[in-house]
Amino acid sequence: MNIAVIGGGAVGVTVAFELTKQNVDVTVYERGSIGDGSASSGRAAGVCYDAYAGPIDATVGKQALTRFREWSRAGRIEFTSRPYVWLARAGDAQRAAAIREQVPRMQEHGRNVSVVSVDELADRYPALRVDDIAVAAIAENAGYTDPAAYTRSIAAAADQAGATIYTETPATLRSETVIETSTGRESFDAVLVAAGAHTKRVLADADVQIPLKPYRVQALTTASTAIDVPMLFDATGGYYLRPHEGGLLVGDGTEPIERDPDDWSRSADGWFIEAVDSYTETAIGRTLDTSNAWAGLCTATPDGDPLLGERRPGLFVAAGWQGHGFMRSPAIGERIAAQLVGGDGIDAFDPTRFEGTESFEIVEGMDIE
Ligand SMILES: Cc1cc2nc3c(=O)[nH]c(=O)nc-3n(C[C@H](O)[C@H](O)[C@H](O)COP(=O)(O)OP(=O)(O)OC[C@H]3O[C@@H](n4cnc5c(N)ncnc54)[C@H](O)[C@@H]3O)c2cc1C
CATH class of the missing domain: 3.30.9.10 (D-Amino Acid Oxidase, subunit A, domain 2)
Structure with a gap:
């Protein structure tokens, strides 16, 4: 299977690493460099916890902390x-x-x-x-960790495991599964757009709307x-x-x-x-x-939950974290990687729950009113 990921932030590189474990031929396109300050993952605070009242968030938060600690024990990151x-x-x-x-x-x-x-x-x-x-x-x-260092470390692990990671390579979506870069067009079995704040714009090139x-x-x-x-x-x-x-x-x-x-x-x-x-x-x-x-x-969504899953046949999205994307990235990366190869997604986060054109107000992710 041949899968492309647009975006080499914490989420994109984690998905790529997880896909290498499934023997997928995975290609990451990153328009900047990995873990640099142009992406949210290079600017985040690295606060991580599992204190969520919703059952899915609590499970995801717990699993992510387990992974951060495993990476720390393996000497890949400091947590x-x-x-x-x-x-x-x-x-x-x-x-x-x-x-x-x-x-x-x-x-x-x-x-x-x-x-x-x-x-x-x-x-x-x-x-x-x-x-x-x-x-x-x-x-x-x-606990806490350095999000830029995490992103670089997981990208290095994905690279070692066989993923192809192109940096300084902006990608344009030409259709659900066709990507164009300065070197030409390429077709994939599936494409994941994990382009952070640019996700809506990247999808719009293929006439796909999301509320973000x-x-x-x-x-x-x-x-x-x-x-x-x-x-x-x-x-x-x-x-x-x-x-x-x-x-x-x-x-x-x-x-x-x-x-x-x-x-x-x-x-x-x-x-x-x-x-x-x-x-x-x-x-x-x-x-x-x-x-x-x-x-x-x-990035904000109308209901405060992420947009995670298949938006159109073969075209997947992972965005809309309301300020909690880094702490969930190890677990979210695993879940969407499993879905990309045919597993189940998380229904509550299914991006097709919206038309994509909804108007909504931005609500701060941490507020608990
Ligand atoms: C100040 C600050 C503090 C934060 N603190 C925390 C925190 O403590 N805990 C927490 O969980 N979250 C925190 N966050 C939120 C967190 O940073 C994000 O939720 C998370 O980093 C999102 O990761 P991502 O991989 O989805 O997106 P990003 O890290 O933004 O990565 C997306 C990547 O896509 C690339 N890209 C965009 N368009 C294209 C294209 N056309 N072609 C190729 N590549 C493209 C971008 O260059 C970028 O590298 C904070 C955010 C900020 C700004």
Whole structure:
């Protein structure tokens, strides 16, 4: 079998690697280089957890963490286990209730999560400011890794296993299973478009519509200060953070506005850097010097679930992660690789559930209202 993947981000290279295990002749087309900063996978924060209330997401999250740890044990990537805490602050009754409601549902799916008291949180992580926390929950099965390094490592493994990976090679879809590059046209048994924020545009060349909107998010890293924190999502403040080289990586700055994937600002905005300063006061009681700040694109769908599966006969899509694509990529890659060779897909993520022309608002992926 002869399968092409358009897009060499975390998802595309994972699919390619998985396909080599099935003895598929797989070709990846990447318009830039692998793991560089032009793709979302080169700009992501690398926060990974399995704290999902939906059964499919919980399974996918768990499986992905298992794979990250296997790769780490094999020396392919560095994965640092670190609990993930999410919380609502005083006065935010709606999100506090949402956290209390989510935790038992996650536990039903076997996830190691619990509501944690403010005293226990303060004992475990004295650097956190806890005085105005209303409700906090903790997921023990979580950690972080460098998404660009992951992407390069899996691409190298796919290459070693026999995949053909073309970089600096933009691909155009001429029909469901025909791809054109600067060197000519090639026909495949199946094509997967995993082109991140460009996925809708790539499919449109073959007259295939999907409802997908790229939107801009931001992140920054701080100078090293030897601070010990869990990974954290502050649902009230709207920020997440994780340890990063002795300092912090802090993110969000979401703008729920559809962006042209070829025309957007890669630099972080001044307002975002200032807002993070004020947020770190709330989270850890002090500000930290910014060492690097940037923006990147995420993709939204009408229902917040991915578009994963066969869109037309022979033409598959994998996109629409609402800011959670990296942490799910090892498991999502396995699932779509199995579907590409004839296995079942995930019904809830089937891209044919939409016409493709639906109008919808972008809803931030991490919010828990
Ligand atoms: C600041 C930031 C922080 C984030 N933090 C997290 C996080 O902590 N955890 C998490 O799970 N997710 C996070 N995300 C989201 C995550 O980055 C994405 O969900 C994930 O990287 C998507 O991977 P992908 O392979 O689908 O897409 P991408 O990484 O965007 O890869 C798509 C690839 O397709 C290529 N391409 C496009 N068009 C063509 C074409 N015509 N021909 C050939 N190649 C083409 C692109 O060059 C690109 O390399 C974050 C995103 C940002 C921006």
